[in-house]
Amino acid sequence: MRPLGGQKNRGASGALRPSGSTLPGPPSADNVTAPDAPEVHVSSPDLVVLYEHPQWQEPLFQALEARGVRFEAFDLKSATVSERDVPKARLYFNQASPSAYVRGNTRAVPLALALMEDLEAQGARVLNGSKAFRFELSKLAQARAMAQLGIDHPRTMAFNDVAALQRRPHEIAFPALVKPNQGGSGARIFKVESLDEVEQLLRLQPELWHPENLLLLQEYLAHDTRAHGIIRLEFIAGELLYAMRVRSDGAFNLCPSEVCHPGDDTDGACAVPAPTQALPTTFEPYPEVPAEAVEAGRRIFLHGGLDIGGIEYLETPDGRRAFYDVNANSNLRRPVALAYGFDPFERVVDWLQREIAAQPAR
Numbered sequence: 001m002r003p004l005g006g007q008k009n010r011g012a013s014g015a016l017r018p019s020g021s022t023l024p025g026p027p028s029a030d031n032v033t034a035p036d037a038p039e040v041h042v043s044s045p046d047l048v049v050l051y052e053h054p055q056w057q058e059p060l061f062q063a064l065e066a067r068g069v070r071f072e073a074f075d076l077k078s079a080t081v082s083e084r085d086v087p088k089a090r091l092y093f094n095q096a097s098p099s100a101y102v103r104g105n106t107r108a109v110p111l112a113l114a115l116m117e118d119l120e121a122q123g124a125r126v127l128n129g130s131k132a133f134r135f136e137l138s139k140l141a142q143a144r145a146m147a148q149l150g151i152d153h154p155r156t157m158a159f160n161d162v163a164a165l166q167r168r169p170h171e172i173a174f175p176a177l178v179k180p181n182q183g184g185s186g187a188r189i190f191k192v193e194s195l196d197e198v199e200q201l202l203r204l205q206p207e208l209w210h211p212e213n214l215l216l217l218q219e220y221l222a223h224d225t226r227a228h229g230i231i232r233l234e235f236i237a238g239e240l241l242y243a244m245r246v247r248s249d250g251a252f253n254l255c256p257s258e259v260c261h262p263g264d265d266t267d268g269a270c271a272v273p274a275p276t277q278a279l280p281t282t283f284e285p286y287p288e289v290p291a292e293a294v295e296a297g298r299r300i301f302l303h304g305g306l307d308i309g310g311i312e313y314l315e316t317p318d319g320r321r322a323f324y325d326v327n328a329n330s331n332l333r334r335p336v337a338l339a340y341g342f343d344p345f346e347r348v349v350d351w352l353q354r355e356i357a358a359q360p361a362r
Contacts, residue, residue, distance in 0.1 A: 231293065235310070
């Protein structure tokens with residue numbers, strides 16, 4: 001059987017980076033080693049990072065290289081998986097994003113799931129593996145989990161036909177939000193005032209059904225997006241890394257990556273266009289986060305099988321604290337963590353090194 005991978009070294013640290021993710025093919029007359037040729041030993045990496053968005057992952061790659069961690073980056077945008085493949089590394093770290101479709105990388109998501117399930121079937125350890133990724137991919141699953149946990153959240157209804165919504169009129173309150181079940185970066189979210197508006201929206205923009213032909217009609221929770229914003233809790237291994245307040249003029253794309261929101265009044269390189277705002281979206285430390293909110297976020301995090309990720313909630317004028325989003329591919333924001341006195345990517349590498357050390361040698 002063939003090893004998973006096909007990457008090459010980058011830099012003097014010995015870290016590994018992608019040269020394409022397609023697995024090597026079977027031996028041919030051109031690539032069979034001659035009997036008298038010297039044997040070449042290529043060491044296997046300790047870690048493989050599965051990714052789709054290279055700019056988001058660059059701070060992590062740099063931190064891994066600086067520590068001399070032997071890793072490879074596996075590009076999910078163009079890859080293959082075979083039942084003949086065997087795990088190549090001691091540990092895998094999934095950093096795929098549900099929002100891949102807004103960047104034209106829709107097929108990275110099913111490939112990531114197939115790959116992780118194949119690895120897990122062979123006993124490989126995958127951080128933020130298939131269970132966590134499926135949880136992140138489904139806003140309905142997240143709402144169901146919060147309902148089961150007794151955690152306040154916006155009422156949510158999935159649908160694949162507007163006519164079906166019309167058969168449950170008394171369960172729907174307006175205004176509401178129309179959004180993809182497979183979300184990501186606040187893409188394709190619309191505030192609507194009626195079922196007629198939902199029907200018109202989808203008639204004029206049928207592409208909104210993509211990528212999975214399943215949409216949500218979700219309770220709209222009015223809140224002061226500038227004065228109070230929303231709160232994002234970042235966890236590693238079930239422990240709070242930091243809490244952050246995000247303020248905007250009502251934008252839905254609140255991605256904390258500095259690639260998307262640089263924080264220096266320049267435009268970010270984000271595939272989800274930002275609306276015109278009087279003031280920019282801001283990201284601030286929130287050290288006074290209530291302990292009860294942290295515990296609720298932790299319960300959601302653990303229920304979803306996450307190893308690392310962000311949980312978001314908002315507070316309404318009538319006193320609700322409603323959780324509404326789960327992000328397994330957590331884009332950590334360095335300036336916020338530095339305000340707490342640490343570099344978040346160094347903390348991630350600390351954790352990854354502990355996880356590597358806990359895995360049996362291959």
